[in-house]
Amino acid sequence: MTPLLEVRNLKKYFRVRAGLLHAVDDVSFTLDKGKTLGVVGESGCGKTTLGRTVLHLTEPTDGQIFFEGKDITSPTKNELRRLREDMQIIFQDPYSSLNPRMSVSETIMEPLILRGDMTKTEMFAEVRKLMDTVGIASRFENAYPHELDGGRRQRIGIARALALEPKFIVCDEPVSALDVSIQAQIINLMLDLQEERGLTYLFITHDLSVVKYISDDIMVMYLGQVVEKAPADELFANTLHPYSQALLSAIPIPSIRHKQERILLRGEITSPVNPEPGCRFMARCQYAAEECKQPQKLEESSPGHYVLCCRYKEINNL
Amino acid sequence: MDEKLLEIRNLAVEYHTDEAIVYAVNNIDLVVKKGETIGLVGETGAGKTTIARSILRILPSVTARIVSGEILFNGEDLLKLSEREMRKVRGSKIAMIFQDPMTALNPIETVGFQIAEAIQQHNKISRAEAERRACDMLELVGIPMERYSEYPHQFSGGMKQRVVIAMALSCNPELLLADEPTTALDVTIQAQVLDLMQSLKERLGTSVVLITHDLGVVANTCDSVAVVYAGEIVEYGTVEHIFDFAAHPYTLGLFGSLPKLDSKERRLKPIKGLMPDPTDLPKGCRFYERCPEASKECAEAVPADVEVAPGHIVKCIKVKGGAV
Amino acid sequence: MKRQRKKSRLSEIWRQLKKNKLAVVALFVLILLVLVAILAPLLAPYPYSQQNPKLSNAGPSAQHLLGNDKLGRDILSRLIYGTRQSLAMGVVSVAIAAVIGITIGAIAGYYGGWVDNLSMRLLDIYQAVPMFLLSVSLAAIMGPSLRNAIIALGIGTVPGYARIMRASVLTVREKEYIEAAKAINAGDGRIILKHVIPNAIGPMIVQITMGVGSCILAGSALSFIGLGAQPPVPEWGAMISEARNVMREHPTHALYPGICVMISVLACNLLGDGLRDALDPRLKN
Numbered sequence: 001m002t003p004l005l006e007v008r009n010l011k012k013y014f015r016v017r018a019g020l021l022h023a024v025d026d027v028s029f030t031l032d033k034g035k036t037l038g039v040v041g042e043s044g045c046g047k048t049t050l051g052r053t054v055l056h057l058t059e060p061t062d063g064q065i066f067f068e069g070k071d072i073t074s075p076t077k078n079e080l081r082r083l084r085e086d087m088q089i090i091f092q093d094p095y096s097s098l099n100p101r102m103s104v105s106e107t108i109m110e111p112l113i114l115r116g117d118m119t120k121t122e123m124f125a126e127v128r129k130l131m132d133t134v135g136i137a138s139r140f141e142n143a144y145p146h147e148l149d150g151g152r153r154q155r156i157g158i159a160r161a162l163a164l165e166p167k168f169i170v171c172d173e174p175v176s177a178l179d180v181s182i183q184a185q186i187i188n189l190m191l192d193l194q195e196e197r198g199l200t201y202l203f204i205t206h207d208l209s210v211v212k213y214i215s216d217d218i219m220v221m222y223l224g225q226v227v228e229k230a231p232a233d234e235l236f237a238n239t240l241h242p243y244s245q246a247l248l249s250a251i252p253i254p255s256i257r258h259k260q261e262r263i264l265l266r267g268e269i270t271s272p273v274n275p276e277p278g279c280r281f282m283a284r285c286q287y288a289a290e291e292c293k294q295p296q297k298l299e300e301s302s303p304g305h306y307v308l309c310c311r312y313k314e315i316n317n318l
Numbered sequence: 319m320d321e322k323l324l325e326i327r328n329l330a331v332e333y334h335t336d337e338a339i340v341y342a343v344n345n346i347d348l349v350v351k352k353g354e355t356i357g358l359v360g361e362t363g364a365g366k367t368t369i370a371r372s373i374l375r376i377l378p379s380v381t382a383r384i385v386s387g388e389i390l391f392n393g394e395d396l397l398k399l400s401e402r403e404m405r406k407v408r409g410s411k412i413a414m415i416f417q418d419p420m421t422a423l424n425p426i427e428t429v430g431f432q433i434a435e436a437i438q439q440h441n442k443i444s445r446a447e448a449e450r451r452a453c454d455m456l457e458l459v460g461i462p463m464e465r466y467s468e469y470p471h472q473f474s475g476g477m478k479q480r481v482v483i484a485m486a487l488s489c490n491p492e493l494l495l496a497d498e499p500t501t502a503l504d505v506t507i508q509a510q511v512l513d514l515m516q517s518l519k520e521r522l523g524t525s526v527v528l529i530t531h532d533l534g535v536v537a538n539t540c541d542s543v544a545v546v547y548a549g550e551i552v553e554y555g556t557v558e559h560i561f562d563f564a565a566h567p568y569t570l571g572l573f574g575s576l577p578k579l580d581s582k583e584r585r586l587k588p589i590k591g592l593m594p595d596p597t598d599l600p601k602g603c604r605f606y607e608r609c610p611e612a613s614k615e616c617a618e619a620v621p622a623d624v625e626v627a628p629g630h631i632v633k634c635i636k637v638k639g640g641a642v
Numbered sequence: 643m644k645r646q647r648k649k650s651r652l653s654e655i656w657r658q659l660k661k662n663k664l665a666v667v668a669l670f671v672l673i674l675l676v677l678v679a680i681l682a683p684l685l686a687p688y689p690y691s692q693q694n695p696k697l698s699n700a701g702p703s704a705q706h707l708l709g710n711d712k713l714g715r716d717i718l719s720r721l722i723y724g725t726r727q728s729l730a731m732g733v734v735s736v737a738i739a740a741v742i743g744i745t746i747g748a749i750a751g752y753y754g755g756w757v758d759n760l761s762m763r764l765l766d767i768y769q770a771v772p773m774f775l776l777s778v779s780l781a782a783i784m785g786p787s788l789r790n791a792i793i794a795l796g797i798g799t800v801p802g803y804a805r806i807m808r809a810s811v812l813t814v815r816e817k818e819y820i821e822a823a824k825a826i827n828a829g830d831g832r833i834i835l836k837h838v839i840p841n842a843i844g845p846m847i848v849q850i851t852m853g854v855g856s857c858i859l860a861g862s863a864l865s866f867i868g869l870g871a872q873p874p875v876p877e878w879g880a881m882i883s884e885a886r887n888v889m890r891e892h893p894t895h896a897l898y899p900g901i902c903v904m905i906s907v908l909a910c911n912l913l914g915d916g917l918r919d920a921l922d923p924r925l926k927n
Contacts (some may be wrong), residue, residue, distance in 0.1 A: 042504035097818035102838040111826035179361035184575035184588030250509035252534030256561045314379035
């Protein structure tokens with residue numbers, strides 16, 4: 001079976017005053033239909049840029065993207081139009097992702113208007129159906145975003161993304177800005193939608209408990225590179241990369257039984273501008289050694305588990 | 319440890335806007351003991367920040383009204399102090415850290431200068447002495463003192479929050495109010511900052527009121543917990559009580575909403591609905607409409623505090639000196 | 643239902659504006675001026691060009707409340723008719739400037755890069771010439787008439803609007819709903835018209851209100867030096883100009899139109915100030 005989405009050696013560099021910012025650097029992955037790939041990392045690791053680049057909201061610097069087996073790295077205008085109907089995005093901030101001057105129904109209808117294959121009545125019916133799907137009462141049809149709470153706004157964002165019946169959705173921190181009780185409602189909604197419609201998600205987040213919960217595979221990113229990639233349970237059970245280990249140990253677990261041994265990292269994330277060829281995590285890594293200055297290669301430690309660290313065997317006594 | 323440092327009695331705060339009155343804090347009682355860390359947990363708009371701001375009396379003066387209550391700090395009612403006396407308390411005896419370190423620092427002064435300034439404001443010491451103590455404070459929060467004369471924009475978010483903590487602790491306050499101090503930070507940086515706060519608290523013996531929505535942070539740092547919902551404390555107890563014997567349906571709902579790292583369930587159990595409009599609160603139990611346990615009487619009766627175990631208080635009529 | 647919502651935004655602004663008593667007074671003054679302009683033929687006791695040599699420079703009387711000018715024309719009537727020209731000067735020239743400015747600002751801000759650089763540098767050059775001087779030269783080249791004065795003023799004040807619009811667009815451009823619109827296949831034109839401009843226009847409202855005031859003033863100045871409204875059409879600036887020769891003996895002839903200019907400019911500025919406060923989300927509640 002061809003994967004729904006395949007990304008090969010994707011690179012996105014931005015030219016900044018100080019040099020080249022390596023936002024996404026040589027990222028490859030495949031994503032099967034109906035599955036969820038979680039992308040975790042801290043701010044500035046390139047996870048958001050990755051999502052945007054896959055959707056062609058910014059153009060990749062290098063690499064290839066395949067969707068349903070077709071190369072979509074540099075689509076023509078028409079191809080991009082069709083592609084956008086298959087690939088959608090849900091944003092983090094339910095306050096900035098909705099146009100404050102457009103009502104709920106106008107927002108949800110806009111993609112339908114742009115596709116332009118429905119009559120006005122059909123579109124209204126479709127908007128009603130979508131609102132029902134995401135659980136917004138029809139009395140909010142003419143409400144404006146500022147009149148609604150964060151959870152409802154996020155539901156509108158989801159309805160807008162669903163309007164074109166996409167196969168693949170990039171979810172860029174869709175629940176990070178929400179309160180826990182609302183967060184759970186939205187996560188459940190997204191899981192239901194995935195089941196009903198066979199959706200495929202690229203789920204970007206910095207919240208590791210959410211990502212474990214929702215993902216089939218997880219990719220940990222650091223300064224534009226994938227440092228570890230594995231099935232969700234495997235990643236949490238056998239964390240191999242020193243950065244992933246520190247990241248996982250840093251999540252505060254809501255339980256007093258679970259006394260955590262935190263790995264405290266030295267310093268803070270370094271700059272993604274003109275990075276050295278070696279391991280990018282080296283400056284903060286407690287296991288850093290001379291060999292880490294060499295360019296690192298993603299190695300498969302066990303089937304489906306990849307790690308970008310030349311010393312992972314020593315560190316983990318493998 | 320059992321000595322009371324701060325005692326809030328029957329505090330009620332309202333915001334008067336043109337259209338309506340927002341009932342932000344409704345008759346809460348809270349005790350902070352010497353040396354303890356107490357977590358105020360709740361969702362956006364529950365009234366956590368208003369409680370902290372009331373303690374320091376830095377509520378927006380145009381709209382906010384403290385309707386009733388006493389805030390006893392070392393036995394003295396802060397609400398009765400003159401503004402002048404209050405200024406001596408702020409910063410020196412009670413300090414506050416805000417969520418966003420960006421706005422807490424003056425961008426055009428060096429960080430060292432700002433800390434020294436804060437120290438001099440409350441202590442009659444020479445400039446040189448203040449500078450020396452500022453250097454010590456920087457070292458204390460893990461910033462090399464060579465960075466004394468750098469400006470805030472040269473620091474990253476986590477470093478800025480350290481500076482803010484250094485500034486807050488520079489006068490050895492007895493009470494530190496920390497309003498979501500790590501929410502704006504990445505997890506690995508959050509771990510560093512929480513660790514720092516913990517070790518400083520142990521060294522300096524400061525009491526901390528930690529406002530957060532993250533139960534994970536609470537489990538890792540707090541001694542006791544107050545769960546805030548719609549301007550009320552619906553459950554209060556030691557961290558063990560709250561995490562192992564939570565009794566209020568809202569607290570239970572919060573825990574159910576969290577994705578657990580070790581569970582296999584395919585669905586979360588969210589709390590249905592939304593927090594009630596603070597301008598139009600239900601007259602009975604505030605949680606009535608969202609509560610899975612609700613019955614008719616909950617809509618009418620205002621729940622009283624029930625002590626289910628010594629020091630574990632639950633505001634729910636279904637709870638009777640035991641479990642639900 | 644929908645209309646009601648749109649209205650509720652206006653009523654929200656009005657609710658905020660109401661708190662500012664001066665701005666409310668200013669708004670009423672402006673409404674009054676507009677009514678006077680519209681109803682001038684009904685309100686004015688005499689036609690504006692009716693001369694009466696017998697009453698040359700006559701003082702106030704029961705028939706002529708503010709007296710008569712050198713040609714014996716009723717000053718009150720001329721002031722009332724003059725409202726039309728002066729308001730037209732303010733409103734139309736600002737409309738021209740705002741439409742051009744919004745277009746340039748929106749395009750420069752939205753596309754950024756060389757489009758932005760080019761248009762901003764052009765505006766820099768544009769602004770190196772003093773606005774009034776530019777308007778004067780334009781009006782002089784096109785020939786003195788009210789219409790040309792309005793066009794000259796409109797063109798002369800474009801840069802201010804373009805810059806404010808651009809700055810405002812720059813913040814809107816970063817919003818996620820713009821990206822969302824791209825993701826659902828909206829073209830640039832649609833994004834600018836439906837998503838960018840409606841959300842960036844807020845700060846312009848203040849600028850436009852105040853701009854009307856300064857254009858009335860500048861328009862009067864143009865008329866004063868003979869480049870605006872042509873006799874016998876009454877315009878406040880032109881009336882002041884005509885009153886120059888008799889300023890010593892009859893200072894009121896210049897004073898009345900002067901007061902009219904002052905009141906209308908002041909009203910625009912006060913309303914602009916009030917709107918700025920009313921539209922600023924930080925000042926809400």
